[in-house]
Amino acid sequence: MWKVTLKGLLGHKIRFALTAIAVTLGVAFMAGTLVLTDTIKVIFDDLVTSVTKGTDAYVRSRDVIDTAFGEQRDRVDAAVLGRVREIDGVREADGVLQFYAQVVGSDGRTIGNPMGGAPTLGLIWNPGSLTAWRLVEGRGPTENDEVVIDRASATTGRVAVGDTVSILSQQAPAKFRVSGIATFGNADSAAGATAALFTTPTAQFLSGAVGRYDGIQVAGEEGISQRELVARITAGLADPAVQVITGERLTKENQDAFAQQLQFFNVALLAFALIALFVGSFIIFNTFSIIVAQRTREIGLLRAMGASRRQITLSVLAEAVAVGLLASLAGLLAGIGLAVGLKALLGAVGIDIPNGATQILPRTVIVGLGLGTGITVVSALLPARRAAKIAPIEALRASTTSTTKRLVVRSIMGVLVTGAGVLALLFGLFGSGGVEAVGFGAFLIFLGVAVLLPVIARPVSRFIAWPLPRLRGTVGTLARENAARNPRRTASTAAALMIGVALVGFITIFASSIKASFASSIDQAFRSDYVIRTKGQGPPGLGGFSPALARQVAEVPGVEAAGGIRFAGADIEGRATFLGAADPATATTLFDIEPRRGDLSRLGPAQIAVSTEKMRDEGWRLGQSLAIRFPKGPANLTIAATYGAGQRAGLFDFLISTEAYDIHYTERLDSQVFVKLEPDADRSVVTVRIQRVLRDYPNAELQDQEEFKASQTAQVDQVLNLIYALLALAVIIALIGIANTLGLSIIERTSELGLLRAVGMTKRQLRSVIRWEAVIIALLGTLLGMVIAGFLGWSLVHSLADQGLSTFRAPARELVVIMVFAAFAGVIAAILPARRAAKIDILDAISYE
């Protein structure tokens, strides 16, 4: 029996090779993702370890709040450092600070982009043994206008020791003399982040943390354990406001925080790998089904000779195991290569990852081989069962009759599964099911529609192809009938493409809706002439402008008003959220957030404005006091005004004055600065004057309303393109599936094709028949994919309505492009099968036995 299996494999090399590709690509993607993230994790774990190497204990504030931007911790008083140093058993202690500081290179351009890549860090230069920074040139900063920068920045910005550089921070841009250049351990930079290291007073000034530190790193004396040291410091300080942890725990916390971020990235990539494998499983299923059908006589003969059903099933499954294992192995190897490629892809979109040894964990090998083989075997289960049902008598029958089973059961099953999928999806989106329910729902919908597809494949493909006979005559009729003749086969081929197209279409609709929502909220809120924004975009706190910029621009003659807007995390009434801050005096001039009750322009330091929606949702009243926890401590602010354009309109639900912000936050970075010109000002003259101010801020970009909109949507497009690239894999696998099915069908139809050639069909006409059949299958998959995409997009957009996704937009042009592209891809998938069909030898085809 095993010999038969082996012969079966060798006898169908090409069809199995195509099946294998479907598995190989999926496994490669998955293995590549695992290898890449494992590699990144090891690199960053090492990095984190080296940052805290030598730290035996860490002193920090006990006050920590949960906000929409993550955990935020208060700073500790600088006086604590002196007290720590006096505690018995402490050998060395340094205060640390980490803040936004961006060095401007000798070419006038900023070094590093915190918005798209690694952060640009300002740090305290600590000369002791606790730091990982090593001077390679010059000396540490001794004066307050001196700075040490990392070697990578020095190289990029062409900066040498003794040069004067400008540094951007939340203070006005200032000049510093480069006193030295340092490496991070042996690396030129700390994992791609730029670093500017200052004296303690300078660092405190630049970060707005005068007299404070983020925390204090402590090294203990020889022979004192970390726990012992922590106990002594805790006792020695006897300060309920501070918390002392061991160096090990600090390292662990940092690693965990990073691992969590990486996990998100990992899951996102793995999701695409699973999609590819899911699509691939349809192709495996199809290949095995067709092969079993083609081998009916052979299997019947084996049964007649005494092979048991079990043996038949096992022989088909053994083929699946062999194919799956080989394909997964190839995928694993390809994946390791792909990890390098993915790293480059991430680099291309601004996510730089430092170099390190490629990590191939046993888990990667096991998961890769296991999943690849498992999916192949599972996909071959039904075909194997079908093979076992073949009766010995079938060996004697001349031709295989395709049994059209009752479709009622299938219809009911398909409807049930699809319905369950829709319910799970809606539960995930609108209920409390979460992202897992959404994913599972989408999976069930795909599966359900795939089950239903054979029922509707014939009428729908006939419908798609109705103009063909008129356009292409007999060639068209034949293509249409061929596509419709084996609905089950056409269906599972189209289903693979359907999934790919559904996801592409869905993401297109989703992105369009985001862009449309952005545009409408900008159109609505934008009342100024210009906005000054940072080049690139990222989460707040990572970068922005010193408030000095808005002040300077406001003083430009011809400018009526200029005001910055800031975003920050806060805990309001026990809920992690975020708020905006602006100068109340200019806010209503610069942006329209639809003021309702109260007077926004006179918002005081102890007051807050809340969107009307939030007021309604929470049942709050004007004049009510809200308990808010800021990083610097708790405070009660009174609701003094309401406005209409909240988060639902793409803005924010809470607004405080800049004055209040300065009390509760140490960071003072404006995310954007809005500028309104005087009505009679000469626009071009004033613009030149503003540009002159911006010369000191090389990270700033002046944009009018249209440019602002364009740059916002450009960011969405960038992410969209990345997702397209990742989804391309699933679509390619689906196209391989079309090629595979057509190829197998052609083998089946050899005599028919030979007959057509004999009675006068030209090779060109024959190729055309195959091509059109491919186009019909591709369009069938695309059409259904689009319907699902529309549904998924519509439901996701509506579930996110309160997150600022105000507009559902299905972009007709893009969706038509996808349709045309799919039809064209069908033509490409048909190239090889068509060529093969044209090569059929007429005599071979029409001779019998």
Add this chain to the structure above:
Amino acid sequence: MTTLTTTAAARAVAASKIYGSGDAEVRALDAIDVEFAAGAFTAIMGPSGSGKSTLLHVLAGLDTVTSGQVFIGDVDLSTLNEKQLTLVRRERLGFVFQAFNLVPTLDALENMTLPLALAGVKPDPEWLDTVVRTVGLADRLRNRPNQLSGGQQQRVAVARALLARPEIVFADEPTGNLDSRSGTEVLSFMRRAVDDHGQTIIMVTHDASAAAYADRVVFLADGRIIDELIDPTAAAVFDRMKTLGG
């Protein structure tokens, strides 16, 4: 289409077909000279491996000769490329095979008109009507092949071959898969096409009673023509075949 120079619808001149080389060389056709008269029904007979099918294939432009020439009318097939051969088949010849004669996705009428449709030509409605009536399938035109009996399928195939009014219809064991009653139906139909419409038919068969429907029987053995009978009877053909050992 008649020509002044010759009345032969098809002929082979010193036509050889050789497979393999050296010891393994097989001469399927060995310098055959033969003519097939227009308006006649000719049967080619011979034992297995005599080269009768190969002769039919090279005459029909489905295969090429190793040496010598093959003419359809005045056209030397050996000078034509693949595309031209396809067009000759489509426009000047008709085919009936033993099996796989019909395209399963097309109905009977579509199968009949297939060569014309491929050439982008509309069938002559009167002639179509005549053929359909002669085949006796007027009520089954919209049926797919799998809804037709074997005899009906072969009749559709013959109708297809006749519909384009080809110069020659080639039939390769057209009754090989049929019971005798259906075989008789198909053969009588072919005979009528010759008698009533002057159709030229060349048929390969190994069935003496089928050959008896022909005007002339050509006997092949070892790639050579060894004999022929004019106006044969089944008995005469059968006797002749016995001596050939077929």
